Amino acid sequence: MTRWEVIVKYLGYVLLFNAFFFYISAAxxxxxxxxxxxxLLYSAVVCTILGSFPQIFVERIEEINFREGLEISVxxxxxxxxxxxxxxxxxxxxFTFANALFESVSGYTTTGATILRxxxxxxxxxxxxxxxxxxxxxxxxxxxxxxxxxxATGTRSxxxxxxxSGLSKLNFKMRTRQIARVIVVVYxxxxxxxxxxxxVLGMNFFDAICHAFATVATGGFSTKNLSVAYYDSVWIxxxxxxxxxxxxxxxxxxxxxxTGNKMNVFTSKSVRTYIGLMFLGIIVVAAKLTNDGxxxxxxxxxxxxxxxxxxxTTTGFATVDTPNWPILTIIIIMYFTIQCGMVGSTSGGLxxxxxxxxxxxxxxxxxxxxxxxxxxxxxxxxxxxxxxxxLQTAIFFIIYLVTLFVTALLLSSMNVDGMTSISASxxxxxxxxxxxxxxxxxxxxxxxxxxxxxxLSINMLLGRLxxxxxxxxxxxxxxxx
Numbered sequence: 308m309t310r311w312e313v314i315v316k317y318l319g320y321v322l323l324f325n326a327f328f329f330y331i332s333a334a335x336x337x338x339x340x341x342x343x344x345x346x347l348l349y350s351a352v353v354c355t356i357l358g359s360f361p362q363i364f365v366e367r368i369e370e371i372n373f374r375e376g377l378e379i380s381v382x383x384x385x386x387x388x389x390x391x392x393x394x395x396x397x398x399x400x401x402f403t404f405a406n407a408l409f410e411s412v413s414g415y416t417t418t419g420a421t422i423l424r425x426x427x428x429x430x431x432x433x434x435x436x437x438x439x440x441x442x443x444x445x446x447x448x449x450x451x452x453x454x455x456x457x458x459a460t461g462t463r464s465x466x467x468x469x470x471x472s473g474l475s476k477l478n479f480k481m482r483t484r485q486i487a488r489v490i491v492v493v494y495x496x497x498x499x500x501x502x503x504x505x506x507v508l509g510m511n512f513f514d515a516i517c518h519a520f521a522t523v524a525t526g527g528f529s530t531k532n533l534s535v536a537y538y539d540s541v542w543i544x545x546x547x548x549x550x551x552x553x554x555x556x557x558x559x560x561x562x563x564x565x566t567g568n569k570m571n572v573f574t575s576k577s578v579r580t581y582i583g584l585m586f587l588g589i590i591v592v593a594a595k596l597t598n599d600g601x602x603x604x605x606x607x608x609x610x611x612x613x614x615x616x617x618x619x620t621t622t623g624f625a626t627v628d629t630p631n632w633p634i635l636t637i638i639i640i641m642y643f644t645i646q647c648g649m650v651g652s653t654s655g656g657l658x659x660x661x662x663x664x665x666x667x668x669x670x671x672x673x674x675x676x677x678x679x680x681x682x683x684x685x686x687x688x689x690x691x692x693x694x695x696x697x698l699q700t701a702i703f704f705i706i707y708l709v710t711l712f713v714t715a716l717l718l719s720s721m722n723v724d725g726m727t728s729i730s731a732s733x734x735x736x737x738x739x740x741x742x743x744x745x746x747x748x749x750x751x752x753x754x755x756x757x758x759x760x761x762x763l764s765i766n767m768l769l770g771r772l773x774x775x776x777x778x779x780x781x782x783x784x785x786x787x788x
Contacts, residue, residue, distance in 0.1 A: 324360030336432030382403025414440025419527020419740030445524030555648025619643030623740025655738025
């Protein structure tokens with residue numbers, strides 16, 4: 308049976324964490340005398356009050372069970388998305404309620420899809436808040452909260468296990484608090500280094516912060532209408548591409564690389580295969596663009612590298628608009644948008660590790676067909692994968708693709724054209740942001756009907772929560788002994 312006072316107490320932590328960033332955003336608006344001060348300050352105060360009450364009136368709980376951890380994780384994300392929409396809606400402009408909620412969900416889930424036709428009309432306070440939703444959502448607000456929870460091991464384990472998939476834990480041999488600390492330290496370190504590099508290369512400090520938040524979180528919100536294309540700098544693009552890739556690799560492996568652990572980026576077969584496949588995609592796209600006379604070879608390589616890495620890591624920044632690219636290049640980029648980065652990273656999508664595990668499982672099944680009496684095992688990074696995890700991966704694939712199809716079908720029923728429906732569905736469930744058609748790299752989602760925006764908001768949340776957690780929550784809530 309669920310103890311709702313426990314859920315409310317931990318949801319209070321989530322609201323307080325959001326309030327901290329609301330206050331920073333409000334301070335920016337205050338010092339710059341912007342009209343977004345009132346919406347941001349109001350949001351900060353409301354979150355502070357609602358988040359503080361449970362801490363005052365609900366007694367400290369030492370242990371929670373997995374069911375309660377699951378409810379805290381899923382409901383925490385949903386509550387956060389609604390809280391994040393408040394300043395947008397209060398500020399007005401292009402932000403109707405549907406638009407405000409869509410922008411908030413897109414930010415927290417690090418999707419980076421936007422309804423804004425003119426991003427540069429936003430105040431710096433709102434731009435910072437918009438970037439902060441990427442920062443908060445990058446490794447998950449729940450993992451940040453794990454660092455400030457009371458020291459009950461069972462509490463942390465329950466929430467941690469409900470937040471991360473089994474595959475992402477394969478490279479971690481630590482206690483839950485240590486794992487959360489490693490993830491956050493790697494995350495913050497990448498952001499700080501990228502801010503410094505972008506600043507040195509000519510971005511102003513504010514833009515460097517916002518773009519670093521979005522890059523490492525593999526989000527994609529920019530402060531400019533033209534996204535990264537605004538800067539027209541090869542070196543800025545190289546830095547952003549590098550950190551998009553790093554953000555899409557298992558944080559445990561990045562930590563192992565720095566600390567000299569034997570499990571690191573250079574020893575991981577999964578990482579080598581992931582980067583090799585990405586490189587192959589870049590070469591094919593660049594060759595096609597050159598062959599069809601779109602650009603010279605080096606310009607094709609520049610644009611192909613950025614777009615494949617950007618969408619393949621689910622970041623969604625852009626240096627060129629892509630709706631008129633050859634269909635082969637669009638299909639290749641769509642594949643990477645479905646596959647996406649690795650587990651244990653800030654990337655969304657199916658995750659490359661699952662694709663690799665599916666391939667290994669398929670090889671095992673073929674061997675069993677050829678040699679029914681044989682005994683074969685499936686391995687990933689020299690770790691034996693259980694049959695249960697193989698089955699879970701196959702089920703995840705099916706649910707993911709069915710959800711993608713249903714979303715595209717719903718959009719089509721709202722008179723959204725086919726390319727836009729399919730690519731918007733792929734881009735939102737994969738938390739990649741831009742797609743093709745009307746939602747291309749330098750486009751936006753403003754033309755999608757409000758009903759479609761609600762559908763895509765749910766799609767983004769399902770993708771960020773890896774679908775199964777959401778279904779598990781509804782099963783838990785409706786189950787009766």
